[in-house]
Amino acid sequence: MTPTRPLRADAARNRELLLAAAADEFAERGLDASVADIARRAGVGKGTVFRHFATKDDLLAAIVLDRVEALNAVGERLLDAADPGAALLEFLTAAAHQRQQRDLSFLQEAGELSPEVTRVRSRMFHIVRTLVDRAREHGAVRADVTGADVILLMCAPNYVAGYVPDAPPDLWRRYLAIIFDGLRPEGAHALPHPPPPAP
Amino acid sequence: MTPTRPLRADAARNRELLLAAAADEFAERGLDASVADIARRAGVGKGTVFRHFATKDDLLAAIVLDRVEALNAVGERLLDAADPGAALLEFLTAAAHQRQQRDLSFLQEAGELSPEVTRVRSRMFHIVRTLVDRAREHGAVRADVTGADVILLMCAPNYVAGYVPDAPPDLWRRYLAIIFDGLRPEGAHALPHPPPPAP
Amino acid sequence: MTPTRPLRADAARNRELLLAAAADEFAERGLDASVADIARRAGVGKGTVFRHFATKDDLLAAIVLDRVEALNAVGERLLDAADPGAALLEFLTAAAHQRQQRDLSFLQEAGELSPEVTRVRSRMFHIVRTLVDRAREHGAVRADVTGADVILLMCAPNYVAGYVPDAPPDLWRRYLAIIFDGLRPEGAHALPHPPPPAP
Amino acid sequence: MTPTRPLRADAARNRELLLAAAADEFAERGLDASVADIARRAGVGKGTVFRHFATKDDLLAAIVLDRVEALNAVGERLLDAADPGAALLEFLTAAAHQRQQRDLSFLQEAGELSPEVTRVRSRMFHIVRTLVDRAREHGAVRADVTGADVILLMCAPNYVAGYVPDAPPDLWRRYLAIIFDGLRPEGAHALPHPPPPAP
DNA sequence: AATGAATGAGGCTTCATTCAT
DNA sequence: CATGAATGAAGCCTCATTCAT
Numbered sequence A, B, C, D: 001m002t003p004t005r006p007l008r009a010d011a012a013r014n015r016e017l018l019l020a021a022a023a024d025e026f027a028e029r030g031l032d033a034s035v036a037d038i039a040r041r042a043g044v045g046k047g048t049v050f051r052h053f054a055t056k057d058d059l060l061a062a063i064v065l066d067r068v069e070a071l072n073a074v075g076e077r078l079l080d081a082a083d084p085g086a087a088l089l090e091f092l093t094a095a096a097h098q099r100q101q102r103d104l105s106f107l108q109e110a111g112e113l114s115p116e117v118t119r120v121r122s123r124m125f126h127i128v129r130t131l132v133d134r135a136r137e138h139g140a141v142r143a144d145v146t147g148a149d150v151i152l153l154m155c156a157p158n159y160v161a162g163y164v165p166d167a168p169p170d171l172w173r174r175y176l177a178i179i180f181d182g183l184r185p186e187g188a189h190a191l192p193h194p195p196p197p198a199p
Numbered sequence E: 001a002a003t004g005a006a007t008g009a010g011g012c013t014t015c016a017t018t019c020a021t
Numbered sequence F: 001c002a003t004g005a006a007t008g009a010a011g012c013c014t015c016a017t018t019c020a021t
Helices: A009-029 A035-042 A046-052 A056-078 A084-097 A115-137 A147-153 A156-161 A171-183 B009-029 B035-042 B046-052 B056-078 B084-097 B115-137 B147-153 B156-161 B171-183 C009-029 C035-042 C046-052 C056-078 C084-097 C115-137 C147-153 C156-161 C171-183 D009-029 D035-042 D046-052 D056-078 D084-097 D115-137 D147-153 D156-161 D171-183
Strands: none
Touching: A009 A035, A009 A046, A009 A056, A035 A046, A056 A084, A056 A115, A084 A115, A084 A156, A084 A171, A115 A147, A147 A171, A147 B156, A147 B171, A156 A171, A156 B147, A156 B156, A171 B147, A171 B171, B009 B035, B009 B046, B009 B056, B035 B046, B035 B056, B056 B084, B056 B115, B084 B115, B084 B156, B084 B171, B115 B147, B147 B171, B156 B171, C009 C035, C009 C046, C009 C056, C035 C046, C035 C056, C056 C084, C056 C115, C084 C115, C084 C156, C084 C171, C115 C147, C147 C171, C147 D156, C147 D171, C156 C171, C156 D147, C156 D156, C171 D147, C171 D171, D009 D035, D009 D046, D009 D056, D035 D046, D035 D056, D056 D084, D056 D115, D084 D115, D084 D156, D084 D171, D115 D147, D147 D171, D156 D171
């Protein structure tokens, strides 16, 4: 957006170190990991964190932005896949694969983060809706399920697996499979509540 | 349980006010809602919180204990229901009905809380396993799903619904229905990951 | 002073219980023993403490008053003893025998406590001065030592013994003996500093 | 000792300011002077205290360490003095000169503070015992007095002088002289209680 | 008169953020 | 630019004191 001149090489490197360290720290300690710990993990001074990200929330926003953009890249590629059902499952798998569990608050705290995040998030929502619509048309997803439903359910596999103390890293695949089976037309029972509006 | 004499009328009332206020506050703000806010919401002084619950963690433990015990009462009643599939669904409905959104970490952080919590939680796990086993025997639940799976999935409907900004209070029913459909034998696809050990 | 009607029998009993419990608690825990602990030790409710003593400081003052009055009774009896040197030593022994160590702040925080305490304390100072004067006249105490000196040195034996972790209860006698030897005329060296004014 | 790089100039200055302010505050208010007051007295923010000393106790330990080490330096120098009696008196004078009145609990609460404090304190005890032994051999100190006795009596002059409201700063010299006279062989009376064990 | 529940000021400590070096 | 020292708001908890029961 702002035409920022490219960062000096070492500064760019520090930025990446910080994003990685912060992502790890948030994943391990939850959203209130301390900036000091993040700085230490990145091997830089505390002040450097604030040179790159004016605020702890900005740092979080940057992480979320990265993640959502990466996910969108996957999604774009799947938009015109031959098998829409498989495409949706692949997208959800990719999403869960960025297993950032609890700190993946990129759905919830909407609007709190940066405008950029809001933008890419909207894009992601649009992608999911499209993938779901196509899958539904192909009979791969039950008729009464909407894109909004899938957006909401998207994080559940990680959330669920997060409760297991020393979970194997791929446990979420099990719960994604169960939930995805719940989205299929076979054996579907009528849903007792109307869907929420599109986010 | 402990032979404490019954609380004075006003003290008992404050205790309930506090439990309710704390549950609300935890639900809204997450686990690090401040004791001051809880006290304010309950309309009592900060010190009163500590008279009733020596520690913030004790307060959390008391909430969890209440909830789990209430849930266990429901579960006990359902253990020998005529229709085991319906019984399991009813139990999960009751569990979600205590709409303790995402922060109700009564499954996680096991052992951190009081021994009583550990006890009632174990009891709850046992109940769920029994309900699942009976439902599976009746063909109401797919063969490859375990009690541990259901225990983990139990909170997902609330978690998922919690992401909707001003969600209708019963939205969770929709996601419970979808997830429960995923647990049924009809249209089940093989699961890509083995189940976790029983908690 | 105030013509307080005599306390009811049980109230009087509680008052004594409280004074004893408080003295013990102060002796063990220092000046910031908690009122709650004192009440518990006395076997009464916390409110009862404040019915008898409007303030924690008032409670302390009452203890000090008791102690100083008891000490004064001893002192009065010794004022015209046949052997003034022995009389002074006996007084100091009695004083140290009320070994309340650190909490015996009846010298220091003067004026903070009640007017009654100030009064009996003055009386005590007068007694000590008299005992010292007589002892000096008899050659039992060196010429350059004043009553004020002895008043100040009076608490030192307990203070000193208080540093020994599990001191035998009479250890202070050893240090009183050493200090008293320092007050004797034999082997006295000139003092490098003038005495302080009488308190 | 620990190979910490030297502090930045301003940080080092603040550290000294804090040590001085804390020593003063502890001396005036006793051991529970508040960290906030210490910070205010040092002219720094509350947080700065904790940057330098992780804990209030660490701050206390640092003060004690400084004092005891300084004292040990004096003591070492006196260990082989020509006149052992004068050497002991000089050591006690130096000790009292660090007029850290009654609250300087550097003798008491042993082991609570850091291992370093324990170490230098042990060293100090050893020094005192050596000085006393040599003085006793030279006939400068009575036969029945031990090093442990002197260690205990060491703080008494300050303690005693501390009771005088606006004491002249050197008043402790008077009481050190009196107590030291009590340690001399001339005019010594038999002690009524055995000495405590060496600390 | 006794009890113990309620209160809120104040204590220690953490941490995001600012700023001098 | 990077560093880490300084800051102060906020959090949890304790405790003297007041007050309803």
